[in-house]
Amino acid sequence: MDAMRRRARKFLGKFAVPFALFLGAxxxxxxxxxxxxxxxxxxxxxxxxxxxEPQVIIIEQGDAAPANxxxxxxxxxxxxxxxxxxxxxxxxxxEGIRVVTGRPAFRLPARDVWALRKDGEGSGTTPAAINxxxxxxxxxxxxxxxxxxxxxxxxxxxxxxxxxxxxxxDYLVPLPERQIPPRIAARQLLDGDLEEPALNxxxxxxxxxxxxxxxxxxxxxxxxQRLRWTDFIAMATxxxxxxNQVRMAPASANGILLAVLTIFLIAIYRRVxxxxxxxxxTIGAGAAxxxxxxxxxxxxxxYFPPSAAIALTVALGIWAVLSGEAQQEKRxxxxxxxxxxxxxxxxxxxxxxxxxxxxxxxxIMLGLPRSMVFKRNAAGSLELQSGHNAxxxxxxxSPAETRAILRDGVTVPQRGAAMALLPGWGDxxxxxxxxxxxxxxxxxxxxxxxxxxxxVERAAxxxxxxxxxxxxxxxxxxxxxxxxxxxxxxxVRMASAANLITLNGxxxxxxxDELETAVMVYHFVGYPVGANxxxxxxxxxxGLAVNExxxxxxxxxxxxxxxxxxxxxxRDITLNGGEMRVPVRDFGTDQRILRVAxxxxxxxxxxxxxVLEAIEVSKQRRLADLRLAVANFLDKQLxxxxxxxxxxxxxxxxxxxxxxxxxxxxxxxxxxxRRATDRLDSISxxxxxxxxxxxxASYPVEARKIxxxxxxxxxxxxxxxxxxxxxxxxxxxxxxxxxPERLTNMIAAMIRxxxxxxxxxxxxxxxxxxxxxxxxxxxxxxFGMDFERLVATFDNPPEDRADEYRAIxxxxxxxxxxxxxxxxxxxxxxxxxxxxxxxxxx
Amino acid sequence: xxxxxxxLVDDDDLLCDMxxxxxxxxxxxxxxxxxxxxxxxxxxxxxxxxxxxxxVMPEMDGIRFLRTLPQVVADPPPVVVLSASLTNDLLDxxxxxxxxxxxRKPITAEQLREVIQTTTGGS
Numbered sequence: 001m002d003a004m005r006r007r008a009r010k011f012l013g014k015f016a017v018p019f020a021l022f023l024g025a026x027x028x029x030x031x032x033x034x035x036x037x038x039x040x041x042x043x044x045x046x047x048x049x050x051x052x053e054p055q056v057i058i059i060e061q062g063d064a065a066p067a068n069x070x071x072x073x074x075x076x077x078x079x080x081x082x083x084x085x086x087x088x089x090x091x092x093x094x095e096g097i098r099v100v101t102g103r104p105a106f107r108l109p110a111r112d113v114w115a116l117r118k119d120g121e122g123s124g125t126t127p128a129a130i131n132x133x134x135x136x137x138x139x140x141x142x143x144x145x146x147x148x149x150x151x152x153x154x155x156x157x158x159x160x161x162x163x164x165x166x167x168x169x170d171y172l173v174p175l176p177e178r179q180i181p182p183r184i185a186a187r188q189l190l191d192g193d194l195e196e197p198a199l200n201x202x203x204x205x206x207x208x209x210x211x212x213x214x215x216x217x218x219x220x221x222x223x224x225q226r227l228r229w230t231d232f233i234a235m236a237t238x239x240x241x242x243x244n245q246v247r248m249a250p251a252s253a254n255g256i257l258l259a260v261l262t263i264f265l266i267a268i269y270r271r272v273x274x275x276x277x278x279x280x281x282t283i284g285a286g287a288a289x290x291x292x293x294x295x296x297x298x299x300x301x302x303y304f305p306p307s308a309a310i311a312l313t314v315a316l317g318i319w320a321v322l323s324g325e326a327q328q329e330k331r332x333x334x335x336x337x338x339x340x341x342x343x344x345x346x347x348x349x350x351x352x353x354x355x356x357x358x359x360x361x362x363x364i365m366l367g368l369p370r371s372m373v374f375k376r377n378a379a380g381s382l383e384l385q386s387g388h389n390a391x392x393x394x395x396x397x398s399p400a401e402t403r404a405i406l407r408d409g410v411t412v413p414q415r416g417a418a419m420a421l422l423p424g425w426g427d428x429x430x431x432x433x434x435x436x437x438x439x440x441x442x443x444x445x446x447x448x449x450x451x452x453x454x455x456v457e458r459a460a461x462x463x464x465x466x467x468x469x470x471x472x473x474x475x476x477x478x479x480x481x482x483x484x485x486x487x488x489x490x491x492v493r494m495a496s497a498a499n500l501i502t503l504n505g506x507x508x509x510x511x512x513d514e515l516e517t518a519v520m521v522y523h524f525v526g527y528p529v530g531a532n533x534x535x536x537x538x539x540x541x542x543g544l545a546v547n548e549x550x551x552x553x554x555x556x557x558x559x560x561x562x563x564x565x566x567x568x569x570x571r572d573i574t575l576n577g578g579e580m581r582v583p584v585r586d587f588g589t590d591q592r593i594l595r596v597a598x599x600x601x602x603x604x605x606x607x608x609x610x611v612l613e614a615i616e617v618s619k620q621r622r623l624a625d626l627r628l629a630v631a632n633f634l635d636k637q638l639x640x641x642x643x644x645x646x647x648x649x650x651x652x653x654x655x656x657x658x659x660x661x662x663x664x665x666x667x668x669x670x671x672x673x674r675r676a677t678d679r680l681d682s683i684s685x686x687x688x689x690x691x692x693x694x695x696x697a698s699y700p701v702e703a704r705k706i707x708x709x710x711x712x713x714x715x716x717x718x719x720x721x722x723x724x725x726x727x728x729x730x731x732x733x734x735x736x737x738x739x740p741e742r743l744t745n746m747i748a749a750m751i752r753x754x755x756x757x758x759x760x761x762x763x764x765x766x767x768x769x770x771x772x773x774x775x776x777x778x779x780x781x782x783f784g785m786d787f788e789r790l791v792a793t794f795d796n797p798p799e800d801r802a803d804e805y806r807a808i809x810x811x812x813x814x815x816x817x818x819x820x821x822x823x824x825x826x827x828x829x830x831x832x833x834x835x836x837x838x839x840x841x842x
Numbered sequence: 843x844x845x846x847x848x849x850l851v852d853d854d855d856l857l858c859d860m861x862x863x864x865x866x867x868x869x870x871x872x873x874x875x876x877x878x879x880x881x882x883x884x885x886x887x888x889x890x891x892x893x894x895x896x897x898v899m900p901e902m903d904g905i906r907f908l909r910t911l912p913q914v915v916a917d918p919p920p921v922v923v924l925s926a927s928l929t930n931d932l933l934d935x936x937x938x939x940x941x942x943x944x945x946r947k948p949i950t951a952e953q954l955r956e957v958i959q960t961t962t963g964g965s
Contacts, residue, residue, distance in 0.1 A: 636898070639926035640854050643948030647860040650951035656867055665863060672856045731905030731935070732897045732927055771900040772853065772876075840900065 015266070017323070021315045022262040026255050029308035036137045038305035042172060042246075043141065043219040045294045045303075051178035052242040056161075056203045056234045060212075064186035066091045069206060070099055072189045076199035082161040084130060084233055085208040086117075093124030100160045102130035105147050114147035114154050128160035132216065132229065133170075140216040140227075142170045142248075143236045158233055161203055162240035172246040172303055173236045175218055175227070181234035183207075203241060205234050246297055249304040261285075261309050265316045274320035285313040336497040353385060355467065356441060359434070360386030362463050363445055366456055370425060371445040373434070376406070385441060397421050405431075406442060413461050418444055430457075432464040435471030443467070473500045518592070518614035522551040529609065538614055541587040551610050558584050558594055558614065573598040573610070584614055591618045625740065626699050630683045633700040633735050637842050641676035645669055698818040701740045703775040703838060704733030707768045710747035717752050722760035725751060729768040736775040736838035737818045743836070746811025746822075749804035750779040750834040756801060757782035757832070770840055777836040784831040790824065808834075846870045846962045847889065851881035851907065852896035852924070861894065864951055870958065878902030882914050890919045891962045897925040897932060905932070908939040920961045924949055 028034060059069065059081075066088055073081040074097040082100035083091055093099040105114040116127050133143050145167055146153035153167065188194055189204075207230040214229035227235075239245040249257075268281060289306040296302050356373040363371030372390035377383045382402070384392045395402060397420055405417050418431035421444065428447040433440050443464055447457055473496035509530070512519060518535035522528055531539065531546050539546045542557045549557065555566045559582045569580055579597035595613040648669035651657055657665070683699070711727050718725045747766075754764045764781035785793075797805035812822045821837040848865050852858050853876050862872035873890070875881035879902040881893070897904030904923060911918050920942035925932070928946045936944055942961045945953065 636926040639947040640857050644854070644857040644860045646948055647857075647864055647951055647954070651860065651863050651867060654867055657863075661863065665860070668856055668859050672860075675856070730903040732903040732932065734898050734900065769901075770903075842898075 017319050018262050018266050018316060021312060021319060022258055025308045025312040025315070026258050028311070029254055029258075029305065030251050032136075034305060034307035034311065037307040039136060039139055039141060040219075041290070041293070041306060042297075042303055043139075043175075045297050046141070046172070046174045046246075047177050047219075048294070049174050049176040049179075049244075049298060051176050052238065052244055054179075054182055054238065055201075055241040056181050056205055056238045057199065058181050058183040058230055058234055059189055059204050059206045060183060060185050061085075061206045061208050062186045064190055066206070068190055069186055069204075070094065070097065072192070073097055073199070073204050076189065076192070076194060076202075078199050078202045078204045080161055080163060081204040081206065082128070082157060082237075083206045084157060084211045084230060085206070086130060087208070087210065088206070091125055098161075098163060099125040100128050100157065101125050102157050103127045105129035105131050105154055108150070111150075112148065113150050115149060116154055126155070126160045128155045128157040130157045130233075132214075135217065138217060140218055140232065141175075142172050143232075143245075144170050145240075158236035158240055161205065161233075161237045164240045170248070171239075172248065173232065174239055174244060174246055175235055179235065179238065181205075181231055181238065203237055205230065205237065244301050246301050246303050249302050254304060254308065257304060258308060258312055261312060262316065265313060265320075269316070269320035269324075274317065274324045278317040278321050282313050282317045286310045289313075333493065336494060339497060339501055355434075355470070356385035359443060359463070359467060360388055363388050363460075366459055366463075367448055368445045368456070368460065369448055370429075371443070373441050373443050375439065375441040390444070394424055395421055396423050406433075413443075413445075413457075413464050430460065432461075432468075434464065434467045436468075440471065469499070472496070516616060518612075518616075520546075520554065520612040522554075522610040522612065523608075528554075535612070535614065538584075538587065538592075542585070551612070554612060555582070555594065555596060558612075560585055569596060570610075590616060591621055593617050622697075622741065626697060629699055629701055629740070632702075633842070634679070634683065637679055637735075638676060641672050641679070644672040645676075648672065696739060696814070696817075698737050698739045700735035700841060701738050701743070702733040703736045703738075703768055703770065703777065703840075704729045706738070706740055706743050707747060707766060707777055710744045710751060711766055713744065713748040714751035714755065718755045718764065721755060721758070723755045723758045724761075724763040725755070725766060726763050727766045730770055733768070734770055734775070734840055735842045736770075736840045738820060738838055739814060739818065742811055742814055743838075745807045747777060747779065747836070749807035749811070750832075752804045753801060753808070754779055754782040754832045754834075757784070759783070773840050775838040775840045777838070779834040780831060782831045784826045784828055786828055787826050790826040790832070846891040846958065848872050848958065849881060849884055849890040849893045849919075850874045851876075851878060851893060851899070851904070853877055853899040854896070861954070864954060865958070868955060868958065878904060878907030878910075881907055882910055885911070885915045885918065892958060893919055893921040894957075895921050895923050895925075897923060897936075898927050905935055905939075908936065908941065912940075922957050922961055 029038075061069065061083075066083060070081055070092055071094070074094055078097060080098035080100060082102065084102045086102050086104055088101060091099055091101055103116045103118075105116050107114055114129065116129060118127075129144075129147050131147070133140055136142065143158060144156050145159045145164065146155045146169075148154075159165075184194070186206075189199075207228075211230045212228050215226045216229060216232050217225070218227045218232065219225050236245070265281070265285070268277075272281075286306075289309045293304050293306045296304055359373050360371060368388070370388065370390045372387040372392070373385040374382050374392060375385060382392050382395065397405060402421060405421050408417070413430035413432040415427060415430060418425065418429035419427060421431055422429050425444075425446045428449065429444065430447065431442060431444045434443055435441060445460060447453055447460070509532070512530075512532035513534070515532055515534065518532065518538045520528065520531040520535045520539075528547060528549065528551075536546050538558070539549065539554070544554055544557045552563065552566050552570060555561060555569070556563050559566075561569070561582060569582070573580060573596060577598050579595055582594045582596065584592035584594045592614040595611075595615055597611045597613065599608045599611075648665050651665045652662060652669070707727065707729055711725055715725060751764055751766060758764055758781055762781065764779065767776075767778045767780075769776050769778075794805055794809050808824075815822050815836070819839045821835075823835045824833065826832045848870050850858050850861055850865075850872055852861075852874075855874075855876065858874045858876070862874055865872040873884055873888075875884050877899045881895070882902070884890075885893070895904050895907060899907075902910075904925065908921065911921070921940075922943035922945060923936050923941055924945045924947055926947040928944060933944060943957055945957060949957075
């Protein structure tokens with residue numbers, strides 16, 4: 001039922017206005033609302049009509065007797081002769097010619113019928129009405145064919161003269177520019193000074209100075225044009241005789257025409273963009289209407305006035321544009337509403353009370369000693385929305401003063417207004433409006449007496465302004481149906497929505513940028529939607545363009561997977577959802593896992609996204625390395641200690657042992673136990689480290705493994721430069737204290753520095769030796785440079801080796817924490833020597 | 843059983859003391875070297891019936907000791923490796939160097955007696 005009602009409402013919404021416009025146009029036309037324009041149009045059309053064969057000749061009577069003129073006319077073969085001047089008196093009417101005499105008609109009292117004034121008609125003559133037609137808008141262009149009479153009709157003069165049946169209808173008199181009624185003097189007729197065929201079957205209209213003096217205004221289209229009454233009658237008679245008088249189209253035909261036009265235009269505007277095609281359609285329809293109207297006048301002697309059709313075309317076009325705009329606005333408003341709802345799903349945005357609570361929490365966070373958010377309720381009294389060490393009863397101003405203070409609008413936190421409202425709060429009080437309109441809230445707060453006063457005030461001001469903006473935008477977007485929102489222009493609402501969405505987007509982007517995880521979102525079709533700062537940096541390191549790389553290209557660029565494998569991975573995720581994890585190629589020293597995840601299959605197609613998340617695993621790996629190293633250290637060291645304790649216990653329980661030796665063994669057991677305890681104590685802190693604390697931690701490492709890893713890292717450069725790296729390390733290494741990653745980087749950097757200064761075919765020596773309490777790593781070789789220059793190079797390294805010198809300098813700075821010593825030496829032509837002495841603990 | 847001369851090569855002085863005491867309790871004599879280089883020197887200086895060798899040591903580690911041993915002693919005594927660092931790689935390396943036994947620490951007194959007995963052929 002609801003659906004039917006909706007459909008009916010939709011149908012009415014779609015067709016009610018066009019129907020009303022049609023009715024309006026039809027009614028206006030019928031009531032003569034368009035007569036001025038339609039008359040002018042007809043005048044233009046009329047002027048351009050072709051001239052017809054002249055059948056009417058005007059005879060200037062002069063002093064000729066009417067009877068002589070009748071006789072001469074009969075003799076010349078004319079078919080009728082008419083005396084327009086009512087003063088013409090009695091005229092004979094011989095056989096063979098129709099004689100028409102003009103007589104004024106008068107309306108019979110209280111009746112809409114007419115009668116001719118009888119004024120001595122001769123027998124056989126045809127009296128006819130010569131009343132001038134009623135001009136429309138001051139213009140005479142129509143003529144009546146007859147006037148209604150008590151019995152039948154009184155013929156109009158042209159009708160009688162042309163011999164047309166007299167029906168009481170009007171017709172339009174065409175006035176073609178080329179149709180000029182011929183005019184001769186009566187003497188020519190009487191003298192027979194004419195060629196006979198010229199008057200054969202002609203209609204003669206006798207004019208007198210009186211009839212010529214009388215004039216009508218026949219058009220204003222080409223400037224006011226006056227026409228003699230005689231000429232007008234001649235043209236009307238000519239039209240009737242030639243059969244090209246023009247009839248007005250009946251109202252029903254006009255109505256049908258307008259209805260068809262309405263339907264046609266509705267159909268057109270349903271298919272095209274009204275805004276773009278309004279002008280072409282209107283101009284085209286108007287021109288077509290004029291042309292069609294002209295054609296029908298010429299061919300069918302029927303006049304369809306085009307103004308109503310043109311006006312209807314314009315009106316329907318405007319309606320189509322406006323309704324299109326309205327629909328567009330409605331669609332936009334729905335989209336905006338959805339977008340704002342999606343971007344600000346939090347209840348706080350839509351709930352002013354919740355916003356006030358958030359503001360109260362912000363005040364506490366800022367350390368404001370007093371704060372309250374209040375508003376004026378419907379009854380006009382103030383209502384507390386949230387308060388912190390404050391209440392409405394603290395407002396000391398009178399109600400009138402309060403109204404005045406609040407009415408003035410406090411756009412930024414102000415001291416004066418606050419002090420006037422809350423004098424008890426002292427000069428640190430501030431007051432700010434949080435929105436616009438009568439229902440806005442106000443925030444009163446007091447700044448702390450001490451501390452970072454200016455910063456707190458700036459922060460509070462920023463919060464107040466931010467709330468004002470949010471409230472304002474929210475007000476613009478309110479869809480509660482209140483008058484303000486209903487009449488709010490769409491561009492204002494759009495601007496507010498765009499501001500809110502932009503703000504939301506910027507906040508999200510800022511938040512995403514603060515993540516320690518690199519995140520990139522792709523649309524499911526593969527184009528990039530957005531990336532946070534960390535992912536943008538990672539893309540840069542991988543040589544990928546954030547705005548251009550496809551999901552496939554990004555995964556292939558970030559991992560060691562080839563395109564075929566990436567395609568299979570994406571296909572699987574697309575079809576089945578879920579996620580996959582792939583190790584990211586090494587960029588710098590960080591290690592990451594790339595998590596490729598897709599939104600669920602139930603998500604709308606437009607919402608489906610693909611997320612790339614590069615999860616930093618270096619810290620976890622470092623923690624795992626640390627724990628493995630510590631466990632390894634404990635395993636090996638405690639095995640010695642446990643063995644010593646076990647053997648000691650065996651010895652102590654052996655009956656053969658002497659007392660003095662027993663004492664010594666027990667002392668040794670005690671020493672070993674203490675040593676084991678010390679070892680456990682020394683690593684207990686490391687074992688409880690979190691992944692955050694492990695960064696920069698030093699712990700027992702096998703120096704041999706570190707040296708070998710560093711050599712492996714530096715080997716590509718050595719191979720490029722044709723330099724041999726000679727390594728000498730023990731086969732088995734003890735435990736030394738260091739940060740493994742930093743130590744590895746430093747040794748590798750040292751090897752690269754020396755390698756870069758070694759001739760092709762030369763060698764770099766890397767040596768590890770271990771003594772009881774020190775592990776010594778030496779890197780030597782190269783051509784060398786002055787020692788002072790080497791020292792200076794650490795401060796100002798060459799561009800191509802800057803990373804290496806930085807790694808060495810950082811290693812030197814950090815080595816103190818491991819109780820390690822690092823020294824370097826260099827001399828021109830004698831090469832470099834870097835020494836790292838690590839503390840060896842077992 | 844006649845006493846055997848046993849060379850202990852290990853950098854852990856406390857452990858060496860215990861091992862030496864136990865060895866002597868069993869009627870053998872023990873000589874301690876705290877790294878591989880000292881151990882080789884001791885072998886060059888006098889004859890031993892057995893070497894108990896640790897792998898992880900400063901100056902010269904156990905693997906290098908094993909590599910060098912044939913070069914400095916013509917008829918070296920059997921060597922038993924006692925180590926907490928017996929990885930698969932080290933085991934493979936040591937096996938290729940005529941090692942008589944590989945024992946992962948910690949070793950018990952009983953195991954030590956058995957090792958000495960089996961490698962020196964004593965009763």
